[in-house]
Amino acid sequence: MTDTVDREALSRMIAGAAARIRAEHAWLSDLDSVVGDGDHGTAMLRIVDCLEKALADSPAEPFPAWFGRAGWNVMDTDGGASSSLLGLFFMGMADAIDKQISSLDGAGMARAFAAGLSAVCKQTAARRGDKTMMDALIPAVDAFTAAVNSGGEIVKGLEEAAHAARSGSESTREMTARHGRARFVGEKSRGHQDPGSASIALMFEGFYVGLSESQGEAPPCPI
Numbered sequence: 001m002t003d004t005v006d007r008e009a010l011s012r013m014i015a016g017a018a019a020r021i022r023a024e025h026a027w028l029s030d031l032d033s034v035v036g037d038g039d040h041g042t043a044m045l046r047i048v049d050c051l052e053k054a055l056a057d058s059p060a061e062p063f064p065a066w067f068g069r070a071g072w073n074v075m076d077t078d079g080g081a082s083s084s085l086l087g088l089f090f091m092g093m094a095d096a097i098d099k100q101i102s103s104l105d106g107a108g109m110a111r112a113f114a115a116g117l118s119a120v121c122k123q124t125a126a127r128r129g130d131k132t133m134m135d136a137l138i139p140a141v142d143a144f145t146a147a148v149n150s151g152g153e154i155v156k157g158l159e160e161a162a163h164a165a166r167s168g169s170e171s172t173r174e175m176t177a178r179h180g181r182a183r184f185v186g187e188k189s190r191g192h193q194d195p196g197s198a199s200i201a202l203m204f205e206g207f208y209v210g211l212s213e214s215q216g217e218a219p220p221c222p223i
Helices: 007-035 040-057 063-076 080-095 106-123 134-149 154-174 181-189 195-214
Strands: none
Touching (some): 007 195, 040 080, 063 080, 080 106, 080 195
16 A cells, blocks of 8 residues: 555545535534524535535645645635634645646655644644634644654555544643634633534544545544
């Protein structure tokens, strides 16, 4: 098995993420109803639709062009802060990839994830502990990088990233929101999982499942 993500594998990763969001979008909106407008699940549906459409519309496009265009398209969706920050994440990934690349090895994927995270960090002051998507995104990128740097294959890196994102998201239940709309409810946000972090966890779970399937492995155990 070649340890790279090519166009087909990327498509399966995105499809996996989309499937997880579609399966749990009502739950995401329920989480958001505590601290926001209750529409986060619907916003995430638009975002994953946009990602899948971007792949379908350009089957032969090199990775940097696709990540950049997909990022712009996500930013154009009506998804509030989620679409803005996730759009920046994919656009940032494009900046770390050579222009004609159509596959990524583990090190390349780690650089792309790190560049995406850096782009998001430049836009928001939120970090771990602030009860936002960053509580899942930062540990996910860190875990993936650590896994591939220690010799793990990409699929193992994504498994570690998914576990880290899920753990990070679940930890937000005990936090008080300090950024975004949720900060206005203050202490009332304690006891409730942050919806943005939950979405990131679902997406990385989907990336892991999608890549496992694309490589012909047995269906992975639930995260």
